[in-house]
Amino acid sequence: MDLTLFQFILALFFLTVFFLHLVKKNSEATVLYGFQSLLVVILLFVFYLETNNIYSLFVVILMLLVKVILAPTFIFRLIKRDGLKFSASSFVSTPLALIIVTGLTILAHSSVFSSLGSIVPANQELLSLTLSALFVSLFLIVNRKGAISQIIGVLSLENSIVTFALFAGLEQSAGLQAGILFDIFIWIFIATIFISNIYKHFGTLDVTEMKNLKD
Amino acid sequence: MELILIFAVIIVSAIACLMSKNRIVMEASSVIASLVAFFGSMVIAMKVATVGSYSQWSFFSVDALGAIIMMIVAFVGLAATIYSVRYLREETSKEIIGYKEVKQYFILLNLFLGAMFLASTSSSPIFTWIAIEATTLSTAFLISFYNKPTAMEAAWKYLIINSVGLLLAFFGTLLYFTSFQIGAEAVTWTTLLSNAVNLDPTIAKMAFVFVLVGYGTKVGLAPMHTWLPDAHSKAPVPISALLSGVLLNVAFIAVLRFKAVTDLAVGSEFSQKLLMAFGLLSVLIAVFIIFGQKNYKRLLAYSSIENMGIIALGFGFGGLGVFAAIFHLIYHSLIKSALFLSVGNIFLKYSSTKIINVRGVITALPVTGVLFLTGFFAITGTPPFGIFLTKIFIISAGIQAHPFLGVTTILLTAILFVGFFKHVVAMTFGAKPAEIKTGEISVWLILPPLVLLTVALTLSFYVPQFLLTLINTVVSQY
Numbered sequence: 001m002d003l004t005l006f007q008f009i010l011a012l013f014f015l016t017v018f019f020l021h022l023v024k025k026n027s028e029a030t031v032l033y034g035f036q037s038l039l040v041v042i043l044l045f046v047f048y049l050e051t052n053n054i055y056s057l058f059v060v061i062l063m064l065l066v067k068v069i070l071a072p073t074f075i076f077r078l079i080k081r082d083g084l085k086f087s088a089s090s091f092v093s094t095p096l097a098l099i100i101v102t103g104l105t106i107l108a109h110s111s112v113f114s115s116l117g118s119i120v121p122a123n124q125e126l127l128s129l130t131l132s133a134l135f136v137s138l139f140l141i142v143n144r145k146g147a148i149s150q151i152i153g154v155l156s157l158e159n160s161i162v163t164f165a166l167f168a169g170l171e172q173s174a175g176l177q178a179g180i181l182f183d184i185f186i187w188i189f190i191a192t193i194f195i196s197n198i199y200k201h202f203g204t205l206d207v208t209e210m211k212n213l214k215d
Numbered sequence: 216m217e218l219i220l221i222f223a224v225i226i227v228s229a230i231a232c233l234m235s236k237n238r239i240v241m242e243a244s245s246v247i248a249s250l251v252a253f254f255g256s257m258v259i260a261m262k263v264a265t266v267g268s269y270s271q272w273s274f275f276s277v278d279a280l281g282a283i284i285m286m287i288v289a290f291v292g293l294a295a296t297i298y299s300v301r302y303l304r305e306e307t308s309k310e311i312i313g314y315k316e317v318k319q320y321f322i323l324l325n326l327f328l329g330a331m332f333l334a335s336t337s338s339s340p341i342f343t344w345i346a347i348e349a350t351t352l353s354t355a356f357l358i359s360f361y362n363k364p365t366a367m368e369a370a371w372k373y374l375i376i377n378s379v380g381l382l383l384a385f386f387g388t389l390l391y392f393t394s395f396q397i398g399a400e401a402v403t404w405t406t407l408l409s410n411a412v413n414l415d416p417t418i419a420k421m422a423f424v425f426v427l428v429g430y431g432t433k434v435g436l437a438p439m440h441t442w443l444p445d446a447h448s449k450a451p452v453p454i455s456a457l458l459s460g461v462l463l464n465v466a467f468i469a470v471l472r473f474k475a476v477t478d479l480a481v482g483s484e485f486s487q488k489l490l491m492a493f494g495l496l497s498v499l500i501a502v503f504i505i506f507g508q509k510n511y512k513r514l515l516a517y518s519s520i521e522n523m524g525i526i527a528l529g530f531g532f533g534g535l536g537v538f539a540a541i542f543h544l545i546y547h548s549l550i551k552s553a554l555f556l557s558v559g560n561i562f563l564k565y566s567s568t569k570i571i572n573v574r575g576v577i578t579a580l581p582v583t584g585v586l587f588l589t590g591f592f593a594i595t596g597t598p599p600f601g602i603f604l605t606k607i608f609i610i611s612a613g614i615q616a617h618p619f620l621g622v623t624t625i626l627l628t629a630i631l632f633v634g635f636f637k638h639v640v641a642m643t644f645g646a647k648p649a650e651i652k653t654g655e656i657s658v659w660l661i662l663p664p665l666v667l668l669t670v671a672l673t674l675s676f677y678v679p680q681f682l683l684t685l686i687n688t689v690v691s692q693y
Contacts, residue, residue: 115417119393134386141379147371154378161386170389173401176341183348187378190355194371201364210368213445 003126005046006167010129013039013163017133017156020140021097026084026148030075033152037067040159043166055174062178066185071155074192075148082199089206090143097143101136108132119168126167134160147198147205151191158184217255218271221332224248229325232318241321242300248325249289249296252332256282256289264681267688276338276403279688284335284468287545290670291460291552292328294663295453298556299324301659302453305563316360320451326353327457334465338403340388343469344381347433350462351377357454358446369445376442377433384429384469390422391476404472411479419480426473427489433466436527437497440520444504447516448568452559455512459519460552464544467526471693474530483533491531491620497524502627506634510568511561514638515554518594521631522547528624529609530693536612538690543605546671547594550602553667554590557583560660561642564651570638575647582655584643586664591639593671595632601675 016036023029041064048056078084090097107113108131116131117124137160141153165171172180195205202209228248232241263269263282270276277285303320306312312320330353334346351374359370392402394410411419432439447455474486501521508514522543529540558568560583565573577584593600606628614621647653655661678686 113421115415116390116421119418138379141375150375154375154382157379157382161382161389164386165389168389168393170392172341176339176345176401179342179345183345183352186352187348190352191374194355194359194367194374197359197362197367198371201367207371210364210371212365213368213372213449 002046006043006126009039009043010126010163013159014129014133014136017136017140017160018101020149020152020156021090021101021136021143022094025086026079026146027076029149029152030072030079033075033155034068034072036156036159037063037071040162041068043163047166047171053174059174059177059181062181066181066188067155067159070185071188074188075152078192078195079148082196084148084195084199084205089145091145092143097139100139100143104135104139105132108135116168119170123167127164130160130164130167134164145206145208147195147207150207151188151195154191155184155188216271217258218269218275218277218336221252221255222329224251225325225329225332229322229329232321232325238314238317241318245296245321245325246293246300249293249328252328253289253293256285260286260685261681264684270338271336273401273403274338274342275336276405277336278404279685279692280468280471281335283541283545283682283685283689284464285332287464287548288328288331288335288461291457291548291667292331294552294556294667295456296324296328298456298559298660298663299451299453301657302451302559302563305656305660306451309563309566311361319356320360323353323357324454327357327454331461331465335468338405339401340391340404340407340469340472341402343472344385344388347384347430347466347469348378348381350465351381351433354446354450354454354458354462358450360451360454361449363449366449369442369449373442373446376439380429380432380439382429383425383432387422387425387427387429387473390418390425391473393418394480407476408479411476414476414480416481419477420485423473423477423486423489427470427486427493430466430469430473431493434463434470434527435497435520435523436493437500437520437524440497440500443520444513444516447519448510448512452512452555452562455515456552456555456559459516459555460548463519463523464548467523467544471530475693487531487533489531490527491617494524494527494529494531495620495623497521497527498624498627498631499524502631502634505631506637508634508638509570511558511570511573511638511642512555512568514570514635515551515558518554518631518635519547519551521628522551522594525606525609525624525628528613528620529605532609532612532616532620534612534616536609537693538686539605539608539612541686541689542601543609545674546601546605549667549671549674550590550593550600553586553664553671554594556660556664556667557587557590560656561587563656563660565648570642572648573642574645575651576643579647579651579653580655581653582661582665586661586668588639588643589668590664591635593668595635596628599675600672604675 016032044060109128117127137157228244231244260282330349337343359366394413435443477486501517505517526540529536596602596606
């Protein structure tokens with residue numbers, strides 16, 4: 001395995017999650033997600049070249065189709081059709097969000113999670129970086145008020161888990177991965193329909209405006 | 216063979232609903248599919264009780280716990296499907312829904328039941344995850360069924376919170392696979408258990424935390440419960456019955472299976488402490504919110520959170536608590552589903568889910584009133600219903616091992632009874648509004664909850680041998 005190549009790809013992967021906290025336009029967030037997914041596809045393809053397992057190539061193609069082409073297309077169509085140019089704001093200010101992102105990155109690299117990094121000792125750094133991406137994606141879902149940002153956060157979280165599994169040697173059989181991708185595809189399809197309906201009902205994608213249900 | 220038959224009829228029924236333009240075909244195919252699934256599940260459960268397990272290809276394997284959950288899915292599923300036929304006809308006649316919604320409903324109902332059968336019978340932890348995720352996807356549109364802003368809000372919350380929870384559960388699941396060599400063959404629940412000794416204890420603990428938080432979200436354990444009252448109150452009542460009475464248990468079995476693996480790797484104390492903490496918090500939150508509740512469907516939803524908390528406490532306390540928790544799980548499924556179906560009749564009559572708008576149910580709907588009142592006594596643990604004994608056993612197991620937790624649970628359940636009782640009495644008795652006519656709507660809206668409650672009451676006194684065998688097997692494993 002070319003460690004430098006993997007480090008470079010993973011650094012780019014982490015940067016996409018980081019920039020998802022900074023972008024204000026839904027289209028920019030969608031492009032970032034598409035690029036992030038492309039990085040995961042490249043990683044999977046490199047792993048395929050090492051194993052030469054034809055079923056792995058099938059998963060690579062399926063992932064390219066679902067995450068790099070279909071998911072961004074669905075979201076772009078939604079943005080264009082309903083004119084959802086700008087994402088709603090976040091719960092915490094950008095400087096504070098960056099401090100939290102830094103804190104989460106440090107936490108992922110700390111001794112608390114060192115045992116996860118040592119699953120494959122040769123990949124310790126890479127695993128810690130994917131764990132950081134996982135935490136930062138989770139924070140994106142919690143921090144953003146916009147429905148599109150939230151679904152991109154969920155999808156980014158899923159990408160982080162896939163990347164972690166790849167470097168920890170925990171990737172599943174092609175059949176199961178295809179099943180998971182099918183679930184993700186349906187999820188994206190349903191989530192975009194819901195976003196459209198939310199916009200119709202509430203006139204905004206700011207989820208904090210949805211406060212009809214009280215205890 | 217039976218399992219394949221169950222999946223086949225459910226898929227055929229979903230396709231029939233999709234293709235057909237005839238309402239009767241949709242209703243009949245769904246009822247027949249649930250009926251076949253019920254008998255198939257009973258046969259499988261009896262086989263499991265006799266020979267220990269049931270396997271179909273390498274994808275499906277039913278153990279004692281899976282068999283119990285499968286029977287619950289099948290039985291409550293059948294009751295909910297039969298109830299749905301008349302309930303949706305009433306809603307159509309009131310012009311609340313149209314033909315398009317009925318079609319959508321029956322397709323999704325079949326898919327929802329199919330996904331729950333898959334989750335409880337899958338031999339692979341990843342396949343179980345896929346199936347539980349599929350339950351989220353199939354029910355999201357059922358929660359937003361009435362296409363109102365509140366329903367949309369509930370469905371969005373449900374989709375996002377559960378998806379995040381399930382992704383965390385997926386991450387936890389993958390961490391368990393570190394007990395295998397890289398590139399190992401497909402992992403099953405059985406191989407996961409046999410490899411548990413190879414798990415790094417720290418990773419096993421982290422994995423269980425992720426799994427408990429992840430699947431615990433679907434179970435409705437506090438503090439990840441926030442989606443549950445919204446979703447259960449906005450969905451059509453037969454779906455609420457399935458969500459509360461069945462789906463929570465399906466997610467719970469995933470937690471229990473991982474608990475067994477964790478216990479082998481690090482001992483049982485770690486998972487038990489976590490289950491006690493989440494269980495007590497769930498009971499605590501539910502008890503205090505029930506007191507000030509204004510909506511009767513939300514009241515029942517919070518009661519589900521409380522009961523899931525009690526079940527978690529039972530598994531947390533261990534010993535006799537585990538035995539009682541399994542029974543509690545069965546009783547809760549039957550009684551809570553019956554309660555949801557009863558309030559469906561109340562909703563059809565009063566056209567409101569607000570407690571303040573519902574008075575004199577016993578006069579307006581005499582049979583439903585009795586069912587609702589009986590269901591309340593049953594769910595809060597009043598004798599002679601089984602929940603009385605299961606609560607006593609769980610609490611006594613708690614008092615022996617953790618006196619403070621045991622006593623706190625007694626106090627909380629007593630407070631809950633008072634809070635719940637206040638609302639039920641207000642709804643059941645008193646003078647009914649003048650514009651509400653007296654009389655039940657249809658016998659088909661009474662039979663399903665009546666049968667569910669009757670079975671719950673019967674199981675309080677008599678447990679068939681095969682079911683007892685299954686329960687004893689589960690107790691020995693968890």
